Amino acid sequence: MISAEILCIGDELLIGQVINSNAAWMGRELGLVGIRVMRHTAIADEKKEIISALDEAILRADIVLITGGLGPTRDDITKHTLAEYFNSKLIFNEQAFENVVRLFSLRGRQVPETGKSQADLPEVCTPIYNELGTAPGMWFEKDGKVIVSMPGVPHEMQGMMTGRVIPELKKKFKTPKIIHKTILTQGVGESIIAERIADWEDNLPPYMKLAYLPATGMVRLRLSAMGSQERLEREVDEKLEQVIPLIAEYIYGYGEEKLEEIIGRLLVQQGKTLAIAESCSGGYVSHLVTSVAGSSAYYRGSVIPYANDLKQSILHITPAHFTTVGAVSEEVAREMALHVKALFKSDYAISTTGIAGPAGATPEKQVGTVWIGIATPDEVITRKVLLGNNRLRVIEVTGITALNMLRKELLKKA
Amino acid sequence: MISAEILCIGDELLIGQVINSNAAWMGRELGLVGIRVMRHTAIADEKKEIISALDEAILRADIVLITGGLGPTRDDITKHTLAEYFNSKLIFNEQAFENVVRLFSLRGRQVPETGKSQADLPEVCTPIYNELGTAPGMWFEKDGKVIVSMPGVPHEMQGMMTGRVIPELKKKFKTPKIIHKTILTQGVGESIIAERIADWEDNLPPYMKLAYLPATGMVRLRLSAMGSQERLEREVDEKLEQVIPLIAEYIYGYGEEKLEEIIGRLLVQQGKTLAIAESCSGGYVSHLVTSVAGSSAYYRGSVIPYANDLKQSILHITPAHFTTVGAVSEEVAREMALHVKALFKSDYAISTTGIAGPAGATPEKQVGTVWIGIATPDEVITRKVLLGNNRLRVIEVTGITALNMLRKELLKKA
Numbered sequence: 096m097i098s099a100e101i102l103c104i105g106d107e108l109l110i111g112q113v114i115n116s117n118a119a120w121m122g123r124e125l126g127l128v129g130i131r132v133m134r135h136t137a138i139a140d141e142k143k144e145i146i147s148a149l150d151e152a153i154l155r156a157d158i159v160l161i162t163g164g165l166g167p168t169r170d171d172i173t174k175h176t177l178a179e180y181f182n183s184k185l186i187f188n189e190q191a192f193e194n195v196v197r198l199f200s201l202r203g204r205q206v207p208e209t210g211k212s213q214a215d216l217p218e219v220c221t222p223i224y225n226e227l228g229t230a231p232g233m234w235f236e237k238d239g240k241v242i243v244s245m246p247g248v249p250h251e252m253q254g255m256m257t258g259r260v261i262p263e264l265k266k267k268f269k270t271p272k273i274i275h276k277t278i279l280t281q282g283v284g285e286s287i288i289a290e291r292i293a294d295w296e297d298n299l300p301p302y303m304k305l306a307y308l309p310a311t312g313m314v315r316l317r318l319s320a321m322g323s324q325e326r327l328e329r330e331v332d333e334k335l336e337q338v339i340p341l342i343a344e345y346i347y348g349y350g351e352e353k354l355e356e357i358i359g360r361l362l363v364q365q366g367k368t369l370a371i372a373e374s375c376s377g378g379y380v381s382h383l384v385t386s387v388a389g390s391s392a393y394y395r396g397s398v399i400p401y402a403n404d405l406k407q408s409i410l411h412i413t414p415a416h417f418t419t420v421g422a423v424s425e426e427v428a429r430e431m432a433l434h435v436k437a438l439f440k441s442d443y444a445i446s447t448t449g450i451a452g453p454a455g456a457t458p459e460k461q462v463g464t465v466w467i468g469i470a471t472p473d474e475v476i477t478r479k480v481l482l483g484n485n486r487l488r489v490i491e492v493t494g495i496t497a498l499n500m501l502r503k504e505l506l507k508k509a
Numbered sequence: 510m511i512s513a514e515i516l517c518i519g520d521e522l523l524i525g526q527v528i529n530s531n532a533a534w535m536g537r538e539l540g541l542v543g544i545r546v547m548r549h550t551a552i553a554d555e556k557k558e559i560i561s562a563l564d565e566a567i568l569r570a571d572i573v574l575i576t577g578g579l580g581p582t583r584d585d586i587t588k589h590t591l592a593e594y595f596n597s598k599l600i601f602n603e604q605a606f607e608n609v610v611r612l613f614s615l616r617g618r619q620v621p622e623t624g625k626s627q628a629d630l631p632e633v634c635t636p637i638y639n640e641l642g643t644a645p646g647m648w649f650e651k652d653g654k655v656i657v658s659m660p661g662v663p664h665e666m667q668g669m670m671t672g673r674v675i676p677e678l679k680k681k682f683k684t685p686k687i688i689h690k691t692i693l694t695q696g697v698g699e700s701i702i703a704e705r706i707a708d709w710e711d712n713l714p715p716y717m718k719l720a721y722l723p724a725t726g727m728v729r730l731r732l733s734a735m736g737s738q739e740r741l742e743r744e745v746d747e748k749l750e751q752v753i754p755l756i757a758e759y760i761y762g763y764g765e766e767k768l769e770e771i772i773g774r775l776l777v778q779q780g781k782t783l784a785i786a787e788s789c790s791g792g793y794v795s796h797l798v799t800s801v802a803g804s805s806a807y808y809r810g811s812v813i814p815y816a817n818d819l820k821q822s823i824l825h826i827t828p829a830h831f832t833t834v835g836a837v838s839e840e841v842a843r844e845m846a847l848h849v850k851a852l853f854k855s856d857y858a859i860s861t862t863g864i865a866g867p868a869g870a871t872p873e874k875q876v877g878t879v880w881i882g883i884a885t886p887d888e889v890i891t892r893k894v895l896l897g898n899n900r901l902r903v904i905e906v907t908g909i910t911a912l913n914m915l916r917k918e919l920l921k922k923a
């Protein structure tokens with residue numbers, strides 16, 4: 096099996112100012128194409144350290160992926176060290192410089208003196224252009240091994256890995272066939288899923304493996320298979336067809352889909368629009384919806400009446416509710432959804448009202464109590480959830496739960 | 510200087526199922542007591558890997574801290590490997606077993622067969638008892654070097670480090686003083702900062718080091734100093750006092766502060782309130798503001814009139830603007846801020862209107878063009894920014910820029 100090592104350069108990792116999320120992301124992506132990561136190493140921005148770590152890694156692995164230390168400032172010495180390591184000069188690269196100019200001009204700025212040096216690259220490397228930042232990546236080969244240097248900024252590294260490095264590695268090395276399929280679930284913990292599918296999991300063939308990947312408010316189930324047989328993908332699909340009915344009510348999608356993309360697609364298909372009235376989630380539901388390119392086609396807008404008097408003056412919630420059932424109640428969630436739908440002239444509406452914490456609990460309502468409302472063209476569905484006492488988690492799970500409730504209502508009309 | 514290496518054992522780190530947060534935590538805590546972490550290494554649960562990584566680390570560092578691989582299941586082989594490495598037998602440890610019994614009885618359980626083996630420890634180690642879990646830690650010494658093995662469960666490792674390992678290391682090694690101070694900047698790239706402060710940076714003494722740590726829309730500058738002199742912290746502060754005036758207009762805070770916390774604190778201090786009207790940022794500014802616990806004391810609420818007709822019907826923006834200057838304009842940003850302030854009865858207001866992309870550009874306005882407005886009790890400040898063509902980045906930098914503009918207005922009244 097083809098092996099890789101990951102070398103992350105940066106004092107900020109060693110002193111703990113930054114957690115090394117790049118190594119985990121790369122391990123996951125490489126695993127998907129059948130390359131096994133054998134070691135991560137994090138080292139200082141020091142020439143001696145970089146050279147000794149690289150020497151050792153090249154001895155052990157087929158592929159060495161380096162991140163970090165490519166910025167224009169003087170603490171970033173990776174590029175000079177690599178040029179020296181591969182006995183090569185830095186030469187000015189026109190295409191890399193055009194990219195620097197493009198990125199600065201997008202922000203209405205001139206290229207500063209230090210920006211020019213970003214386009215100097217070791218003569219022996221194949222440059223990897225960086226759509227998202229000024230530092231290009233560098234691909235080196237030595238004795239049949241591949242060494243790639245990329246920026247440490249996560250989205251820049253991810254763009255290069257996905258767009259260029261992984262496709263090139265797949266071309267260069269013969270990797271086994273690996274199939275991964277992912278089921279996305281919401282609203283249930285991994286132990287409950289594990290119980291439901293225990294028999295199915297016990298009967299998986301030895302070349303298939305199930306991984307539970309929990310994230311905030313959701314659990315992804317990834318079924319992986321490795322082998323050379325023609326029918327491998329068909330076999331994986333057959334296993335999925337067996338397990339899906341066992342947990343159907345928790346599944347919201349497959350693969351890399353996001354809930355906000357799924358509801359966007361359904362709204363576009365049905366030619367319907369959405370408005371949102373959020374209280375405890377404070378803008379997070381709207382942020383999810385508007386993070387999708389093209390959302391202006393179906394998203395009308397939101398109101399966030401955080402203060403109770405605004406719930407009355409802007410959204411016309413019945414004043415008596417606040418002294419009887421309170422702002423965190425089914426009645427208020429219902430009216431918020433109905434009224435924002437009318438006020439913003441949408442077909443559907445989402446509402447949230449709850450106690451994100453840490454303050455705000457009452458004897459009857461603990462922190463993490465949230466009411467969610469979904470107004471459809473015909474009715475309002477409401478649901479109470481209890482989401483624990485971590486403020487950010489309450490906000491995030493409220494958002495995911497609300498979008499999944501909306502998805503289920505949209506599917507009824509599909 | 511005393512150096513340490515961190516060795517993290519576990520396949521889950523290599524395949525990216527778990528992000529290595531232990532290494533960052535340990536780096537931070539060791540740095541605070543003057544022990545420099547020179548390397549993190551993550552390796553598989555394999556005897557050969559553990560031995561070779563340990564051999565190398567002991568050659569380089571004074572201290573080797575190992576986490577992971579101490580559970581009772583068969584993939585956890587660290588303990589047997591360490592016993593072999595130090596030519597020692599595993600012997601049953603009565604006190605460690607009592608701890609296992611105590612923990613199981615807390616959960617109303619009998620100790621299972623696999624639990625007993627948790628109390629077997631290499632004869633040559635000094636056990637480190639684990640208040641929070643069944644696996645004890647192990648302290649070894651060899652040729653003046655210290656090797657400590659701890660569980661990988663973060664809170665168990667942290668409990669051992671804080672309660673026992675760090676105090677013992679401070680006793681055994683003479684450690685220098687280390688000072689880190691961080692300046693937080695917004696609205697400028699690292700290359701422009703680097704040019705402004707080049708002379709100052711060149712004149713830093715050899716025992717001080719500056720690091721540039723960029724993140725979306727901001728750059729952190731970390732000045733680190735190491736030494737034994739009494740005046741070390743004072744010297745760092747003096748250097749900071751020199752550099753701060755050179756980049757004062759970009760600095761929004763120090764240390765670990767967040768912009769949304771800073772504006773929250775200023776609003777509380779001044780007894781003022783905030784409302785928000787966001788268009789292109791789609792809820793992200795509101796999400797930042799409401800992610801702060803206690804924000805309900807000053808945050809009134811938001812409106813997100815994404816569709817232009819809602820900008821008119823809800824926020825009463827002058828209809829003629831949409832056919833003359835357009836929705837993405839200074840005029841609309843100004844009215845959005847003023848009108849939401851009046852409608853939501855707040856003292857301050859933020860507005861955003863722009864083209865997040867990828868669609869929506871016009872011949873005059875490229876993707877990434879954003880107008881931001883800040884209404885104060887007395888006036889409205891507006892600013893145009895160009896933020897590039899990555900939708901999520903446009904949204905995030907709009908949020909950070911808007912909060913920083915508000916911070917500057919609040920400071921004028923402080």
